[in-house]
Structure formats: structure tokens, C-alpha cells
Ligand SMILES: Nc1ncnc2c1ncn2[C@@H]1O[C@H](COP(=O)(O)OP(=O)(O)OP(=O)(O)O)[C@@H](O)[C@H]1O
């Protein structure tokens with residue numbers, strides 16, 4: 001049970017990453033690799049502030065803002081300097097590796113003794129339950145107070161972020177952003193600077209990803225300069241699973257789908273590891289999965305066309 | 313209203329693919345006039361419209377619209393003055409967004425976009441009303457994705473979008489060329505209605521001589537990046553499809569003559 005709760009919690013934390021990836025990859029069709037650097041950046045900034053006894057809320061928001069800056073940079077490289085999108089992301093991601101080391105001052109910051117959102121949630125839950133119990137019974141299962149508090153806390157954050165994102169996409173600005181991904185020529189003809197919208201979108205996307213990193217560091221109790229490597233593929237996997245789960249193009253449903261996809265993906269990973277999957281193979285398998293998910297729809301379509309008699 | 317002074321545009325200058333697409337176009341349009349542009353393939357009609365819309369910067373010359381010099385403005389800034397319908401029905405609408413959302417985007421053409429709701433009840437009602445006036449039965453489907461509609465329906469909606477906020481200038485680039493004859497007729501009728509109703513200053517490119525003689529109050533014929541003929545007033549009123557076709561023939565004959573002369577020269581001197 002503890003294992004499943006833990007997996008679900010990480011899934012929810014990484015759902016913010018999935019939302020960020022959804023924004024860049026699905027709304028703009030922009031393969032933004034900055035994610036690998038910005039998730040670590042968010043973790044690094046939040047952690048170093050926590051070590052210096054800043055309020056956890058402020059530290060987390062600062063983590064979010066650092067991602068906004070990183071995304072803006074990628075967007076400016078792409079739109080103003082006309083650098084290929086993939087390359088812009090790679091440049092910023094590479095630069096961020098050094099930046100992150102500078103921010104952290106070393107390659108790993110432990111947070112176990114700091115006042116983090118995780119610790120605050122735990123102490124709040126303990127106080128609410130009354131008494132100093134560290135476990136309670138739920139439908140016959142023993143559940144750790146800390147585990148439950150974190151799961152609920154993260155769930156609330158994800159709901160708030162998802163809802164905000166959904167509402168944003170229904171504003172004038174958000175509608176223009178979705179349209180810019182759908183048909184940039186039209187949006188430009190209607191008076192929207194596509195460059196500005198791309199920069200804004202990437203800023204928002206990387207802000208969410210960095211927020212995910214800030215929460216992840218507080219959940220697992222440390223920030224590590226390596227923690228972002230390959231993470232964009234995980235986000236992608238979540239988005240793809242989510243789309244398969246919901247199967248529509250309605251924006252609200254897709255947001256929910258990305259969250260569910262992230263949780264499901266984490267649960268699957270946890271179970272696979274439990275069954276003896278070599279952790280070293282995890283990234284290989286994830287990459288293979290994303291590959292399969294990306295090519296299958298097109299392959300299916302081709303098969304269907306081939307099996308149909310020639311149109312008259 | 314619209315004033316073009318000596319517009320020059322060369323694509324890929326200094327390379328083997330150099331194309332002098334506009335070679336000194338000067339054109340003045342009064343408010344409310346409806347200009348039809350005809351001309352052979354590659355004569356620069358689309359390039360002229362793109363120059364006005366701001367798809368690229370012109371090499372030299374100036375563009376003034378509604379009293380403002382817009383020569384240096386990027387396309388999205390000019391959009392507050394200009395409504396546009398493209399040849400390709402896929403270009404003018406965002407396929408994965410609903411009819412209502414597409415029109416909501418057009419309802420703020422050229423205006424700042426903030427965090428207000430894109431669609432409220434009032435706007436939805438307006439959208440439904442205007443779409444009902446198209447008589448296409450789309451008013452009950454305004455929440456469907458626009459990508460599910462036919463080319464003719466999309467083009468009609470694009471026209472509605474371009475004219476939602478009365479633009480100072482309406483640009484139509486062969487906007488019925490990709491449609492079947494029936495839809496094309498429908499869209500042309502709608503075009504006529506909207507331009508008449510709102511007295512819109514319009515530039516319309518067409519390959520149809522029938523459209524050219526039945527619509528608009530002035531015709532220019534372009535050739536090799538220049539305005540070859542400019543028919544207005546009484547001359548425009550008299551003109552018939554045959555006359556226009558004759559002018560095309562004359563251009564073609566001269567072209568052949570030109571290439572004939574070139575061959576002659578080549579055989580003699582090379
Ligand atoms: N973006 C571009 N880059 C390079 N050459 C271009 C570009 N746009 C247009 N041209 C060239 O400029 C010339 C004029 O093209 P334009 O599209 O304006 O012709 P048109 O009169 O609209 O022709 P059509 O009737 O075929 O639409 C053509 O030779 C074309 O190949």
C-alpha cells in the first residue's frame with residue numbers, strides 16, 4: 001500500500017511535468033527539451049532557498065518562476081534568433097546544467113531537516129488527526145500519516161493547477177495560444193504575434209515543469225543535479241497514455257487525461273520494478289514505449305487504408 | 313484609403329532563383345472601392361496582396377492605409393486594419409477549435425488579448441445570429457470543430473471572420489478557386505453581400521473572368537509584376553468577358569513574340 005501511495009504521489013507531482021509537456025508538445029507541436037534542465041532548475045532554486053530558511057511556499061513559487069525564465073529563453077532563441085526549436089531547447093538545457101550546479105553549489109542538496117511543504121503537510125495532518133500517531137487504518141490497510149498527507153496535498157495542488165490551466169485556455173489569451181498551435185497563419189492574420197505567443201507558451205510550460213521539480217525535491221527530500229535527465233520522455237509517455245485513456249480532443253478532458261496518464265505511468269513503473277524489472281532498463285523501456293505510441297496510430301491508419309478497396 | 317507607391321519586391325535576390333515579383337506597383341484606392349485583380353500565373357497578384365498584408369517587407373516603396381504609413385509594420389500589427397481570406401480553405405481557420413472559438417478569435421482581431429473570457433453568452437448569441445444568416449444550417453453546430461466542415465463552409469466562415477469587425481481593407485486571394493462550382497457561387501454571393509452591406513474597401517484576386525466583370529467597380533490586370541491595364545469608370549462599366557480574354561491573348565502573343573525574338577537572337581549570335 002505504501003508503495004502504491006508513493007507511486008501515485010510521484011505520479012501526481014510529475015503530472016505537472018506532463019501538463020508542461022502537453023502544452024509545448026501538443027498545443028504548439030514544439031519538441032521542447034528544455035524540460036530536462038528546467039525541472040532540475042526548479043528543484044535547485046527551491047532547495048537552496050529552503051536551505052536558507054525561506055518559506056516553502058515562496059521557495060516553490062521561486063522554483064516556478066525560474067522555469068518561466070528558462071522557457072522564455074528557449075522561446076526567444078527560437079523566435080527571435082530563428083534557431084530550430086529542438087536545438088533551442090538543447091542549448092538552454094545544456095546551459096542549465098552548469099547553472100543548476102552554480103545555484104546548488106554542489107551536486108546534491110539534502111532537505112530532510114528543512115521546513116518543506118512536505119514536512120508542513122505532515123505536521124498539519126498529524127495535528128488534524130489528533131495525537132502523535134504516525135499511522136492510521138483505512139479500510140483495513142495501515143496507511144502512514146505522512147504518505148496520506150502528501151498524496152492529498154499534492155492532489156490539491158494538481159487540481160488547482162489543472163483547473164487554472166483549463167480556465168486560462170478559455171480566456172482570450174489562452175484561446176489565441178491554442179489557435180497559434182493549430183494555425184499560426186490565421187492567428188497572425190487576426191492580429192496576434194505568434195512569436196510572443198510561443199515565448200509565453202514555453203515560459204508557462206517550463207514554469208509548470210520547474211514547479212514539478214520544486215515539489216519533487218521536497219517530496220523526495222533532496223535535489224540532485226542529475227534528476228532531470230531523460231525526464232521529457234517520461235512527460236511525453238504520460239501525455240500519450242492520457243490521450244489514449246480519454247480519446248477526445250476536448251481541452252479539459254485532455255488536461256485530466258495527462259494527469260491520469262502520469263499517475264498510471266508511475267503505478268505501472270512501480271509494479272514493474274516490484275516484479276523485478278531492472279531499474280537500469282527503465283529509460284530504455286520508456287523510450288521504446290513512447291516510440292510505439294507515436295508510430296502506432298499512423299501505422300494503423302495505413303493498414304486500414306491498405307485493406308480498404310480502392311476508392312472509386 | 314489605400315495608397316501604394318512604387319512597390320518593389322525581389323525574392324531570392326542575387327541567386328539563380330531570383331524572381332522580380334513586383335516591379336514598381338503604384339496604386340491608389342478610394343474608400344469603399346472594390347478592386348478586382350486579374351493576371352497570368354506568376355504575374356505577382358498574390359505577392360501584391362501579401363505585400364499589403366505584411367507577410368514580408370517590400371524592398372522599396374511605401375504603403376499607406378487609412379492614413380497610416382504601414383510599410384514597416386509586421387503582419388500582426390497591420391491586422392487591426394485588414395481582414396483576409398486565403399485561397400486555401402484550411403488557411404483561414406483553426407481546424408481543431410470550435411466554430412464559436414474561431415469566431416471569438418476574429419471578434420478581437422487586432423485588439424489586445426487579456427484574461428477575459430473568450431466566449432460569453434452575448435458573443436455566443438451574436439455568433440449564432442450571424443452564422444444563421446449564412447443559411448448553411450451551421451448555427452446549431454457552433455461547438456463542433458471547424459475541421460469537420462466542408463471547404464465551402466470553412467471559406468464562408470473565414471469571410472465572416474475577416475469582416476466581423478469591419479476592416480479598413482478586405483483582401484481576398486482567389487478565395488473560391490479551391491471550391492466546387494456550387495460552393496464557389498455561394499461564397500461569391502456572400503462576398504458580394506458583405507462588401508455591399510459594410511461598404512468595404514476590397515482587393516480581390518480572381519481567375520474567373522465572370523467574377524471579374526460581375527463584381528467590383530474597377531479591374532486591374534497585372535503582368536510581370538506591374539499593372540498592365542487599369543479599367544475604371546465608364547471603361548470598366550463597358551467591359552465584357554471577351555474583352556478581358558482578348559487582353560490576355562494579347563499578352564500571350566507578345567510573350568511568344570518576345571521568346572521568338574530571343575530564339576532568333578540566340579541562333580544568330582550564339
Ligand atoms: N515566397 C516566395 N519566394 C520566392 N518566390 C516567390 C515567393 N512568392 C512568390 N514568388 C514568385 O513570385 C512570382 C509571383 O508570384 P505570385 O504568387 O504573386 O503570382 P500570382 O499572380 O499570384 O500567380 P497565380 O495566379 O499562380 O496565383 C512567381 O514567379 C513566384 O514563383
Ligand SMILES: [Mg+2]
Nearest residue numbers: 357358359485
Ligand atoms: Mg496567387
